[in-house]
Amino acid sequence: MYNMLRILKEQYSNRRLILRLALHEQRSKYQLHYLGMLWQVFNPLMQVMVFWVIFGLGIRGGKDVGDIPFFVWLVIGLIPWFYINPTVLQGANSVHQKIRMVSKMKFPISVLPSIVIVGNGMSYLLMLGILGIILIVNQINPGLYILQLPYNFMTLFIFLYVFTLFSSTIATVIRDYYQLLQAGMRMVFFLTPILWVPNTMPDWLSPFLQLNPFYYIIEGFRDTFLGRAWFFENLAYMSYFWSGVLVLAFIGSYIHYKFKDSFVDYL
16 A cells, blocks of 8 residues: 555656646657648548448448447447557566666656646547547537536546556566567457447356456446446446556556666566
């Protein structure tokens, strides 16, 4: 618990540094591109269109999900994933990439995953704005359920930080872990209800699929934007998710401080 509190204190104390470095990394990422940060929109848009054509028009034959157009249903699931996937991979590699530089100065290594999360979050917020336009065009009103959007953000950001803190330590000490994580994220994409509809799965399989934490996050955003349910209606699933986050936070903070002073030795 003490290590977890130290981690939280480092994030709060360096919040301005995190924001400044996140802005710098986002600007430098696209400074040599003619379209600049517009690629943050064009790249996801092209992927959305491919998935919609293949799964929406091809496999599903243009059928809606209930009374929701499949395109809208798909976009609500894909936009968080476009943020989750690169953030998990970049965050897991953040310590290994920067440790040689930051080891020569007084720099809290635990903020490196936060810089990735905040930096990628800027394009995520932009994509959410586009999602809002799509919902308005399709006359979909979430009503009061939109009030739980801060909870959805909290679950997303906290899980991403806890997971990337753990992964960044393991990926630095054991480089094979990063390769395994890349393969694992490709597999998890298809195990998460992004392209497929949960109620089409067999009853015996659904509980196993829900063990995936990204299942909880993606469906949480759909519950909010489509006005389907409140986050506290399924307390058992909610407790499972946060218990896992707490355990991962405890393990991640412990191993981070255990190996923090010897990261350079693993390069």
